[in-house]
Amino acid sequence: xxxxxxxxxxxxxxxxxxxxxxxxxxxxxxxxxxxxxxxxxxxxxxxxxxxxxxxxxxxxxxxxxxxxxxxxxxxxxxxxxxxxxxxxxxxxxxxxxxxxxxxxxxxxxxxxxxxxxxxxxxxxxxxxxxxxxxxxxxxxxxxxxxxxxxxxxxxxxxxxxxxxxxxxxxxxxxxxxxxxxxxxxxxxxxxxxxxxxxxxxxxxxxxxxxxxxxxxxxxxxxxxxxxxxxxxxxxxxxxxxxxxxxxxxxxxxxxxxxxxxxxxxxxxxxxxxxxxxxxxxxxxxxxxxxxxxxxxxxxxxxxxxxxx
Numbered sequence: 001x002x003x004x005x006x007x008x009x010x011x012x013x014x015x016x017x018x019x020x021x022x023x024x025x026x027x028x029x030x031x032x033x034x035x036x037x038x039x040x041x042x043x044x045x046x047x048x049x050x051x052x053x054x055x056x057x058x059x060x061x062x063x064x065x066x067x068x069x070x071x072x073x074x075x076x077x078x079x080x081x082x083x084x085x086x087x088x089x090x091x092x093x094x095x096x097x098x099x100x101x102x103x104x105x106x107x108x109x110x111x112x113x114x115x116x117x118x119x120x121x122x123x124x125x126x127x128x129x130x131x132x133x134x135x136x137x138x139x140x141x142x143x144x145x146x147x148x149x150x151x152x153x154x155x156x157x158x159x160x161x162x163x164x165x166x167x168x169x170x171x172x173x174x175x176x177x178x179x180x181x182x183x184x185x186x187x188x189x190x191x192x193x194x195x196x197x198x199x200x201x202x203x204x205x206x207x208x209x210x211x212x213x214x215x216x217x218x219x220x221x222x223x224x225x226x227x228x229x230x231x232x233x234x235x236x237x238x239x240x241x242x243x244x245x246x247x248x249x250x251x252x253x254x255x256x257x258x259x260x261x262x263x264x265x266x267x268x269x270x271x272x273x274x275x276x277x278x279x280x281x282x283x284x285x286x287x288x289x290x291x292x293x294x295x296x297x298x299x300x301x302x303x304x305x306x307x308x
Contacts, residue, residue: 001137001162002205008066014300019266021071026271027053028285043078047085054089060289067099100136107142114152122156138163163210171216171239193229224252235261241268247306269295
């Protein structure tokens, strides 16, 4: 799957991923109203509204982008119905031939970690048959429990030719409370980056490993260091746009081949219709998906100008 991601990035010239992280407040009122009329003001109604919102954005942007990243918490808050909307979103994105990065941030040990890996990336045995369930192409994983938590995911990645992105240096302001702590003269995130390179060394696609890393756009200097520490790992870069990251901050996340990183924007794209710059271009809540397309085009141009 890392090969497919690289191929799609090269084909679209867009090293970006759209984060499908829909709060109900992002969903325009006309979509909420239609869903509530059919399903009531219930978790099922909220889940339906979110799926319709996602579908419109995917339809408007799928020819421009290689990948999407649904954040499972935004769906889980609506319980079982929300998880169904997550699954419908994953399936619909696959219909559009998009690579799906499940932002699930799982991290546990032993059989629990194996079950997470099976559920999100692998297939489960039921009687005489096997079923893929959530079936994302990549999943985000928390490495805090060490190799015991990562190995089951790596094993499934090898079997299924899928991938993971391991949290190394996250984009949030308090990430340094733990991640920047010095251990043997190096920050913890550098030690984690070294383990990512090690875990991925025998789990390779054509040019990049199935084992990638998450490094926030808000920490460009750390990104520059980690790019050297993990030369064969793709870096998933959150924090662009709404969290303050700009194209010029991202140059060092990429390798000399122009690859090696994929930049995420979530509410900067899916809620673009609320931004003055798109309202001034004639956007209303009714044509919200057009704003998302404009935001993707603007993001592609911003990153391209920084890289060339």
